[in-house]
Amino acid sequence: MNPPFPPRPTHLAWTLLREVIRPGDLVIDATAGNGHDTVFLAQCVGPTGKVLAFDVQAEAIHATSEKVSSLDLAHRVTLHQICHTRMEEFVAPESATAVMFNLGYLPGQDHALTTTAAQTIRALEAATRVLGPGGILSILCYPGHPEGATEADRVETWVTSLTDHGWRVAKYAMIGTKKPAPFLVAGRKP
Numbered sequence: 001m002n003p004p005f006p007p008r009p010t011h012l013a014w015t016l017l018r019e020v021i022r023p024g025d026l027v028i029d030a031t032a033g034n035g036h037d038t039v040f041l042a043q044c045v046g047p048t049g050k051v052l053a054f055d056v057q058a059e060a061i062h063a064t065s066e067k068v069s070s071l072d073l074a075h076r077v078t079l080h081q082i083c084h085t086r087m088e089e090f091v092a093p094e095s096a097t098a099v100m101f102n103l104g105y106l107p108g109q110d111h112a113l114t115t116t117a118a119q120t121i122r123a124l125e126a127a128t129r130v131l132g133p134g135g136i137l138s139i140l141c142y143p144g145h146p147e148g149a150t151e152a153d154r155v156e157t158w159v160t161s162l163t164d165h166g167w168r169v170a171k172y173a174m175i176g177t178k179k180p181a182p183f184l185v186a187g188r189k190p
Ligand SMILES: C[S@@+](CC[C@H](N)C(=O)[O-])C[C@H]1O[C@@H](n2cnc3c(N)ncnc32)[C@H](O)[C@@H]1O
Pocket: 030, 031, 032, 033, 034, 035, 036, 037, 038, 054, 055, 056, 057, 060, 082, 083, 084, 085, 102, 103, 104, 105, 106, 107, 113, 114, 115, 116, 119
């Protein structure tokens, strides 16, 4: 079966990142969730690379751990059940090639356990410091639920301000949807 067109923002993020991540790189999944993005990143960095993945929920860490183990990728991945605002405790400044955020809640779990605007902005600021020059920040926002709408607004304003510091930033979304569509923001550090 053909993939949907236009591509979903989740897959568009992969398409953009696949161009940039090289074997041996260090990359970060700031919201591990069910592990789909962590697996994608682990495949991109190859056997010599490293993925650090963060999530506050035990269920997410468990699901991601199972997924990477079943695909024999566990040695490329380190999982931390910790808030992504703390990523700098585990990653040296300017050492990462990419940081991915897939905001919101874990599908099938408690929707109240969602990312929040204040923590997300703090984590994004940390991400700008751990990314090396030319590194990519990818953020998937879900404005279709109330906390997500506030968060998406804050993220868009914050990420736009990066352009004052030489970042190139783009936003991608479907148009003409009934509810506000999820959107992808991708930026490159100068
Ligand atoms: C949409 S899901 C991520 C999907 C995931 N990337 C995947 O490929 O399956 C969002 C995740 O963010 C996590 N999360 C919420 N607040 C967080 C925080 N402060 N730090 C890290 N993760 C958080 C949630 O527990 C949830 O698992």
